[in-house]
Amino acid sequence: MHRSNIVRIIPLLLLLATGEASAHAFLDHAEPRVGNKVATAPREVTLWFTQKLEPAFSTITVTNSAGQRVDTGKTRVSGSQMSISLRPAGTGTYHVTWHVLSVDTHTTDGSFAFQVGQ
Amino acid sequence: MDWLGAGVDGPLIVIRAIHFAATAVVAGSLIFREVVAEPALGSTQVATTVVRSQILLTASIGLAIAAVSGVIWLQLQAASMSGLPFGEAMSSDVLSTVLNETQFGLVSEIRFVLAIILAACLAYDRLALLRWLALASALGFTAAIAWTGHAGSTLGEMGNLHLTADALHLFAAAAWTGGLVSLAHLLSAARRHQGFAWASLARDAAQRFSTLGIISVGTLLVTGIVSAWILVGSFQALVITEYGLILVLKTMVFAIMLVFAAVNRFWLTPQLAFSSEKEAQVKALRRLTRNSVIEVALGFTIFAIVGALGTLHPAIHFMN
Numbered sequence: 134m135h136r137s138n139i140v141r142i143i144p145l146l147l148l149l150a151t152g153e154a155s156a157h158a159f160l161d162h163a164e165p166r167v168g169n170k171v172a173t174a175p176r177e178v179t180l181w182f183t184q185k186l187e188p189a190f191s192t193i194t195v196t197n198s199a200g201q202r203v204d205t206g207k208t209r210v211s212g213s214q215m216s217i218s219l220r221p222a223g224t225g226t227y228h229v230t231w232h233v234l235s236v237d238t239h240t241t242d243g244s245f246a247f248q249v250g251q
Numbered sequence: 252m253d254w255l256g257a258g259v260d261g262p263l264i265v266i267r268a269i270h271f272a273a274t275a276v277v278a279g280s281l282i283f284r285e286v287v288a289e290p291a292l293g294s295t296q297v298a299t300t301v302v303r304s305q306i307l308l309t310a311s312i313g314l315a316i317a318a319v320s321g322v323i324w325l326q327l328q329a330a331s332m333s334g335l336p337f338g339e340a341m342s343s344d345v346l347s348t349v350l351n352e353t354q355f356g357l358v359s360e361i362r363f364v365l366a367i368i369l370a371a372c373l374a375y376d377r378l379a380l381l382r383w384l385a386l387a388s389a390l391g392f393t394a395a396i397a398w399t400g401h402a403g404s405t406l407g408e409m410g411n412l413h414l415t416a417d418a419l420h421l422f423a424a425a426a427w428t429g430g431l432v433s434l435a436h437l438l439s440a441a442r443r444h445q446g447f448a449w450a451s452l453a454r455d456a457a458q459r460f461s462t463l464g465i466i467s468v469g470t471l472l473v474t475g476i477v478s479a480w481i482l483v484g485s486f487q488a489l490v491i492t493e494y495g496l497i498l499v500l501k502t503m504v505f506a507i508m509l510v511f512a513a514v515n516r517f518w519l520t521p522q523l524a525f526s527s528e529k530e531a532q533v534k535a536l537r538r539l540t541r542n543s544v545i546e547v548a549l550g551f552t553i554f555a556i557v558g559a560l561g562t563l564h565p566a567i568h569f570m571n
Contacts, residue, residue, distance in 0.1 A: 158404075183406075184404040184405070184406065185354075185403075185404045185406065187332075187352070187353045187354065188352070189348050189349075189352035189353055190332050190333065190348075190353070212406070213406055234332050234353070235404050236353070236354040236355070236403050236404040237399070237400050237401050237403055237404040237561075238328055238331065238332065238353075238355050238399065239331075239562070240331070240332065240334065
């Protein structure tokens with residue numbers, strides 16, 4: 134093993150001691166796509182993750198440019214896929230915020246935006 | 252570090268390590284009983300009562316620690332899953348959601364039932380049928396851990412392969428590390444009692460455990476490679492990610508365990524078998540006991556590393 138790798142292990146031992154840890158399920162892709170522009174407001178937002186999700190602890194919220202909720206409030210989870218229906222809310226920037234628990238017991242959260250209209 | 256707020260990763264790592272070690276001791280002692288001790292005791296009646304009660308006591312203590320640490324693991328997991336401070340997460344709503352609506356909760360319930368069956372079998376241990384039921388329950392109690400970790404969330408056909416590899420990996424780790432605890436007890440008793448019958452039993456047990464150890468090491472290597480291939484994926488990911496480097500650390504500790512196992516197998520066990528001098532046999536027995544205890548300590552170090560690995564991003568996520 135290279136000396137540099139041995140040096141890298143030292144902070145990892147500290148990591149073990151401090152117990153710092155990260156989460157697991159990553160966002161694989163979304164529809165509408167992250168940062169994309171769509172002509173008309175979508176009826177729902179769907180997110181695909183890299184691992185299976187726990188429905189009880191996984192949620193999506195979608196807000197419009199004014200910060201108002203435009204989702205119906207009921208997140209649907211199937212395997213590694215999660216969706217939420219949207220109410221008609223016109224054009225502008227939509228912000229999607231997600232929080233998921235993967236079945237290996239780790240939580241992840243994140244957010245992205247997409248544009249509706251010109 | 253926030254030990255009892257929403258950030259419960261530190262305590263989770265510690266409690267997972269304790270739970271994995273205790274579970275391995277339970278399953279390992281019962282595997283040891285059926286594949287090593289009972290066949291070896293067949294020709295040495297004098298030590299039967301001592302060895303059987305040692306194994307039963309070891310398995311019972313292991314089960315008690317596994318049960319207590321399992322309950323604490325569930326509570327810490329509920330706090331981690333809900334994102335609530337520990338005290339608030341102990342509400343019946345949160346605990347019931349975790350138990351009834353998550354895979355971790357379902358697996359915990361199944362393992363709880365298996366632990367009760369196992370406890371009953373250990374309490375009424377005289378029937379052969381109950382001894383085998385105890386072993387089956389202990390193996391189920393151990394294998395089910397696979398569904399609480401990365402293997403349980405791997406998608407598709409790869410998920411089945413990952414779960415199979417993980418369950419076999421857990422069996423092998425329990426057979427080797429957990430079995431070593433019972434072997435160390437047996438060798439220690441042989442050293443205390445001395446006499447031809449005990450020396451013969453120690454020799455026979457050490458030889459039989461060597462075979463179990465070789466099978467366990469082979470299984471650990473193959474299943475470890477399969478899991479690493481799924482969770483790490485490349486040599487680059489192994490050496491540049493936190494997950495990969497901790498896995499390297501685990502492999503290094505495993506390699507040190509192998510060195511001790513090789514010394515036991517190829518040097519000390521033959522001395523026990525072929526040395527005609529009593530003094531040389533006692534010396535070999537003492538070294539074999541000491542090495543077994545060191546191997547157990549290294550095995551428990553690996554469980555601590557595994558406790559941390561389970562909380563990290565698999566390395567392959569960073570490479571795609």
